[in-house]
Structure formats: structure tokens, C-alpha cells
Amino acid sequence: MRLRRSMRKFTDVPLTPEQVETLMRSALMSPSSKGKHAWHFVVVDEKAQLAALSRCKSAGADFVADAPLAIVVCGDPTESDVWIEDASVAATVLMYQAEDMGLGACWVQLRQRYDAEGTPAEDNVRAICGIPAELQPVAVVAVGHKGMERKPFNEERLLWEKVHIGTF
Numbered sequence: 001m002r003l004r005r006s007m008r009k010f011t012d013v014p015l016t017p018e019q020v021e022t023l024m025r026s027a028l029m030s031p032s033s034k035g036k037h038a039w040h041f042v043v044v045d046e047k048a049q050l051a052a053l054s055r056c057k058s059a060g061a062d063f064v065a066d067a068p069l070a071i072v073v074c075g076d077p078t079e080s081d082v083w084i085e086d087a088s089v090a091a092t093v094l095m096y097q098a099e100d101m102g103l104g105a106c107w108v109q110l111r112q113r114y115d116a117e118g119t120p121a122e123d124n125v126r127a128i129c130g131i132p133a134e135l136q137p138v139a140v141v142a143v144g145h146k147g148m149e150r151k152p153f154n155e156e157r158l159l160w161e162k163v164h165i166g167t168f
Helices: 017-028 047-053 062-066 083-100 121-129
Strands: 039-044 069-075 103-109 136-145
Touching: 017 039, 017 069, 017 083, 039 047, 039 083, 047 062, 047 069, 047 121, 062 136, 069 083, 083 103, 083 136, 121 136
Parallel strands: none
Antiparallel strands: 039 069, 069 136, 103 136
């Protein structure tokens, strides 16, 4: 937990098929409400597609262009009323699995984000990846070999005042 930090800089070294399989295996094992597994994943490693994903919203996604891999995490509202939560848990599992493998990862928020023309980021990602209309892109998780060092989380910054025992 202390070591996982958002990584927005990656080396040019591609991930191996085995690394991608390990990432996806853990995403497929992620917890979901009532075991509905209300998520789908689109694995992207083509440079042109990664560059397009990096422009899906007006800010905060540019680093995706330099990642060797991006995983688009989608929720399925037809499968579960908590598809957002299920997709978010799966994206988090992906990021922690990447850290466990010595890789870096960073989440790109899509919901309620827009490009410069006001187009929803989800619509842009849906078009780039050919995602069916009934699925909702929730996040893009960029993954790769770490291109920089980040200090572990500083536990002195933990917000213990946000922990309430028994009652608020």
C-alpha cells in the first residue's frame, strides 16, 4: 500500500504477454456485488490508439500516449445497479497488481469529464475502442515499467481525523 503511487511516466519497454495475462487475471478475480462481474475490459497496446486515448478529455490523460499498455475499464448497467463501484474496484485491483509486479500504473477518470469541445470522455473512449453503447467506460488504467522513482506514501500524512469509531 505504501509503495503504490500514481505513475505517469513509463519506459519504452513493452509488457510481456504473461504480464498482461497476470494483470487481466487479477482484474477478472476482482470482487463484484453479488458476483455479477458487471465489467468489461479493453486492452490497448497500439501506439495510435494509446495516443487517441490520451486526448479523450481536456486534461489529465496525456501520459497514456507514452504508456505501453492501457486497460479501459467499463461497467455494465444492464448487469448490476452498482456497475460504477464494480468497475472502480476492478480498476483499483489492476493498479495494485501492477505495483505487485514492479510496474507502474495510473487511473484516468472518465465519468463526468469532457474534452475541449464538451464531448463526454466516455463517448470519446467508446468511439476509439469500439465499445458497445450499453457499456459505460469508467476509467483508463495506463500500465508500464516505471519511468521515474516515487517516494513511498508518507504515513505522517494519514488523515486519522477522518476515522470514526462506532459513530461519526
